[in-house]
Amino acid sequence: AQTVTQSQPEMSVQEAETVTLSCTYDTSENNYYLFWYKQPPSRQMILVIRQEAYKQQNATENRFSVNFQKAAKSFSLKISDSQLGDTAMYFCAFITYGQNFVFGPGTRLSVLP
Amino acid sequence: GAVVSQHPSRVICKSGTSVKIECRSLDFQATTMFWYRQFPKQSLMLMATSNEGSKATYEQGVEKDKFLINHASLTLSTLTVTSAHPEDSSFYICSAAGQADYGYTFGSGTRLTVV
Numbered sequence: 001a002q003t004v005t006q007s008q009p010e011m012s013v014q015e016a017e018t019v020t021l022s023c024t025y026d027t028s029e030n031n032y033y034l035f036w037y038k039q040p041p042s043r044q045m046i047l048v049i050r051q052e053a054y055k056q057q058n059a060t061e062n063r064f065s066v067n068f069q070k071a072a073k074s075f076s077l078k079i080s081d082s083q084l085g086d087t088a089m090y091f092c093a094f095i096t097y098g099q100n101f102v103f104g105p106g107t108r109l110s111v112l113p
Numbered sequence: 114g115a116v117v118s119q120h121p122s123r124v125i126c127k128s129g130t131s132v133k134i135e136c137r138s139l140d141f142q143a144t145t146m147f148w149y150r151q152f153p154k155q156s157l158m159l160m161a162t163s164n165e166g167s168k169a170t171y172e173q174g175v176e177k178d179k180f181l182i183n184h185a186s187l188t189l190s191t192l193t194v195t196s197a198h199p200e201d202s203s204f205y206i207c208s209a210a211g212q213a214d215y216g217y218t219f220g221s222g223t224r225l226t227v228v
Contacts, residue, residue: 037219043151043221043222043224044219045157045206045219045222047217047218050217091156091157095217100147100159101147101159105155105156106155106156108154
């Protein structure tokens, strides 16, 4: 079975500091996409960053970057210069061709002033 | 970018009535749409996958007669909760996929409360 694990149910970080959210997954597929989604209190799912499994280079989007370790099936999210607006639930997810999204249980991040 | 519109954002209905939720892809044709349910403080649970012009595929444990899904066009899918009961109260989210992506554009969700 394909699964996603997020071992940190809750985390907090001081404003302007850096925080890393962990994610591991399990799949027998070789080609897939990995995602981090943010869900603020509005509950809108917002795509934060996406990584193609065939790419070795880690994806970056402004203050957000990932550490993708394919052999270890690890996909952590680093948020630099944390802002109050980063407070949200963060879901790690992956999808393989012809299959559906598999979401992790989420990590609730609080950015403290 | 791809935009998915979901309506209504909130709905309150009486027990025993039916409620329809719409999911529209505004600037692309969605060959596949996904419907999720999310309980408080939990992750998204896939309910069903619908492809335009064909019957939806439901996940195990989801009652297809209670959660009717119609995907009559490439830009519109609807979820109808029939004979709603308080236990159907939840947050429902749709997602739409075009031909070149994997369904990562989500609607804004619908909070359903059955009283």
